[in-house]
Amino acid sequence: MTELETCLSYYLTMRSCEYHTIRWGPNSSKKDGGGKGMTISGPPSANEANDISKTDELWMEDNMTSDEREERRLKIEAMLGDGVNPADSAIVEGFKSKASNYWDDFYKRNGDRFFKDRHYLHSAFPELGNEATPFTLLECGCGVGNSLIPLLEVNKNLTVIGGDFATTAIETMRKDPRYVKANAQKMGDLTGRAFSEVWDITKSPYPGSYIKGGEPHKFGENFCDGALLLFCLSAVPPSKFSTSIANISSCLKPGGLLLFRDYGHLDDSQLHLLPSCVKDRGRILDENTYVKQDGTICHYFSLQEIEELFVKAGFKVLELEYIQRQYANRGEGKVRRRIWCHAKFQKVKDEVRDGGDKDDESFVMIPSASEAQQQSASTEAMPLKVDDSDEEKQKCACIIG
Numbered sequence: 001m002t003e004l005e006t007c008l009s010y011y012l013t014m015r016s017c018e019y020h021t022i023r024w025g026p027n028s029s030k031k032d033g034g035g036k037g038m039t040i041s042g043p044p045s046a047n048e049a050n051d052i053s054k055t056d057e058l059w060m061e062d063n064m065t066s067d068e069r070e071e072r073r074l075k076i077e078a079m080l081g082d083g084v085n086p087a088d089s090a091i092v093e094g095f096k097s098k099a100s101n102y103w104d105d106f107y108k109r110n111g112d113r114f115f116k117d118r119h120y121l122h123s124a125f126p127e128l129g130n131e132a133t134p135f136t137l138l139e140c141g142c143g144v145g146n147s148l149i150p151l152l153e154v155n156k157n158l159t160v161i162g163g164d165f166a167t168t169a170i171e172t173m174r175k176d177p178r179y180v181k182a183n184a185q186k187m188g189d190l191t192g193r194a195f196s197e198v199w200d201i202t203k204s205p206y207p208g209s210y211i212k213g214g215e216p217h218k219f220g221e222n223f224c225d226g227a228l229l230l231f232c233l234s235a236v237p238p239s240k241f242s243t244s245i246a247n248i249s250s251c252l253k254p255g256g257l258l259l260f261r262d263y264g265h266l267d268d269s270q271l272h273l274l275p276s277c278v279k280d281r282g283r284i285l286d287e288n289t290y291v292k293q294d295g296t297i298c299h300y301f302s303l304q305e306i307e308e309l310f311v312k313a314g315f316k317v318l319e320l321e322y323i324q325r326q327y328a329n330r331g332e333g334k335v336r337r338r339i340w341c342h343a344k345f346q347k348v349k350d351e352v353r354d355g356g357d358k359d360d361e362s363f364v365m366i367p368s369a370s371e372a373q374q375q376s377a378s379t380e381a382m383p384l385k386v387d388d389s390d391e392e393k394q395k396c397a398c399i400i401g
Helices: 003-013 066-080 089-097 099-110 148-154 167-174 177-184 238-249 268-279 303-312 369-375
Strands: 021-025 037-041 059-061 135-140 158-164 194-198 209-212 215-218 224-230 252-263 284-286 289-291 297-299 315-329 334-347
Touching: 066 268, 089 099, 089 284, 099 167, 135 148, 135 238, 148 158, 148 177, 148 194, 158 167, 167 177, 167 194, 177 194, 194 209, 238 252, 238 284, 238 303, 252 303, 252 315, 268 289, 268 334, 303 315, 303 334
Parallel strands: 135 158, 135 224, 158 194, 224 252
Antiparallel strands: 021 037, 059 315, 209 215, 252 334, 284 289, 289 297, 315 334
């Protein structure tokens, strides 16, 4: 493998990672001295020009200004012309009813080759890498296990449970040797550190089961410490957001964490997808919700929308921010500006949410970042970054998802 191929391999593997910069250029050193080479360092930060094309980096932080965001918003408004004008209700219902079929077809075409393993999650969400105490994680829309399986290797005290409504995705994950090994691992009278089940989050709580004492048992309610919702809710029709979140919430223990990332409003992929949807109005399902060429749905969120959905469902906001990146495609001489929504929520105990027993010692609310700063001036807490302004999985080197 040439050094350039090695660089691209690293890039594809870590394209979602917030903690590395990959550089390729004459200023990058090689062990044998001089010439072009590859270096990996981080984290990157935007330079004063905020233009990756003037650097030798493959990605960098993006400081998109309010004027630039407004320019994007107006561009979308101009493309829509006379308004959103969603597709006929019969067409919308057709895409909704066949959603699992479209995703199943996607995994039949691509298998486990499309998405790369996400090796950054224990850094983005430190709870997932903490081996001090056992942690049970449920992933909603787990695909072929690109998130759960790498986490098994990082945290030996982690039990993972995956659900996806694409049958082919679950079947593919169950064939992964790493999954097979974890699924058979004995833990006392329990069998398995990895479980999976075909699951449509828009229809029911998690339907899977586990083996204890040689007998199957339903997971039921309040069984997991955390839930991972990674580029999943965007594939659900907006009319089913609330039901989906309620079904996920029923699986979480009181005080459990919901870890969220998804596409943000004004992301480059939205601007690239919209023109083809404008030509075919049958692919515009709702505001900021479109149907891709392969029939799968994609919604682009604002932070305000996310906050309203989860607070209404009984969650407390711990973290909520946009993640903005610039990615350089050197081969095509293009720069892509990506926007994702990052959030961390805590399930509020029913009695607490209703104003009842807040002194139950068995239930510990995690303070939000702003509350933590107020509680202890000596403890540095990450500030809550909320941007209230408006705001594909297409296979290319600068897509994350």
